Amino acid sequence: MSDLTAERRRKGAAPTSPPAKRTHFSGRTRRDFFVFLAFALPNLALIAVFTYRPLFANLQYSFLDWTLGSPRARNIGFDNYATFFGSDDAARVLGTTAIFTVLTVGLSMVLGLLVALALNARVRGTTFARSAVFAPYVLSGVGVGLVWMFIFDPGYGALSWILRSFGARSPEWFNDPQLALTMVILVYVWKNLGYCAVVYLAGLQSLPSDIMEAAAIDGAGSARRFWSISLPLLSPTTFFLLITTILSSLQAFDLIRIMTPLGTGTSTLIYEAYLQAFGSYNRAGYSAAISVVLFVILLVITVVQLRFVERKVHYA
Structure with a gap:
């Protein structure tokens, strides 16, 4: 026990409690996270649909014997x-x-x-x-x-x-x-x-x-x-x-x-x-x-x- 805590007890003062731990996901952090999603999700969705989806589709087509317009590959x-x-x-x-x-x-x-x-x-x-x-x-x-x-x-x-x-x-x-x-x-x-x-x-x-x-x-x-x-x-x-x-x-x-x-x-x-x-x-x-x-x-x-x-x- 530290000298500071013993001194407080001799004077009748309650020992100080340890500081409360901050929550990992506080209200402000949660609000900032949702604001980030509101701005980022539309752009991420457009990039996913018009960039990465055609990219992976083109990679898939490269393994096919496919004539353009043909229903079969x-x-x-x-x-x-x-x-x-x-x-x-x-x-x-x-x-x-x-x-x-x-x-x-x-x-x-x-x-x-x-x-x-x-x-x-x-x-x-x-x-x-x-x-x-x-x-x-x-x-x-x-x-x-x-x-x-x-x-x-x-x-x-x-x-x-x-x-x-x-x-x-x-x-x-x-x-x-x-x-x-x-x-x-x-x-x-x-x-x-x-x-x-x-x-x-x-x-x-x-x-x-x-x-x-x-x-x-x-x-x-x-x-x-x-x-x-x-x-x-x-x-x-x-x-x-x-x-x-x-x-x-x-x-x-x-x-x-x-x-x-x-x-x-x-x-x-x-x-x-x-x-x-x-x-x-x-x-x-x-x-x-x-x-x-x-x-x-x-x-x-x-x-x-x-x-x-x-x-x-x-x-x-």
């Missing part, structure tokens, strides 16, 4: 995956997807950073220039594809007219597989360049000015300040853009569908899945298997970026 296990990876289509489609993703992501980020550096200058007209650069990103991909089809048309396109004025002949952009892929990559980079530029511009404007001024006072030139200070401090912005642009490029569909309807040289994974299901094949099960392959690639890339690339991000 036959379970064939992993035959769709074996057919895809055992055919020449796998190397062609995966190679096209890799080339398209690497070039569109790399060009969009590099050119976006250069444009952002130009737009960050304090000169007249930068507001109009920023709007003009970002405008293509918010335009419809279908509309952009139709306009650029007119530009690239070898017969009456604007580009062919310019080449003819110099005595040159317009290439067959739509018939040559390599030129078709180049054409789609150029248009995709043009359309999404403004997104990278605006995000990089926001990152540049958030850089601490005192560090840049101190480096300038110490004699560091503009190029040295960019490579040694600005670029490392922009690593969170670069990391964010790397994730978003890779995911967007792997899911690019509208420009490819409009500019090359047959997928001549431009059959990426997502477009090959479309052609197999809704083209002349109607192979819904085979298309679902290609979609699962795309999902696994997206998942692996995201996990690798979050697990390893983020270690080099400078957040301080």
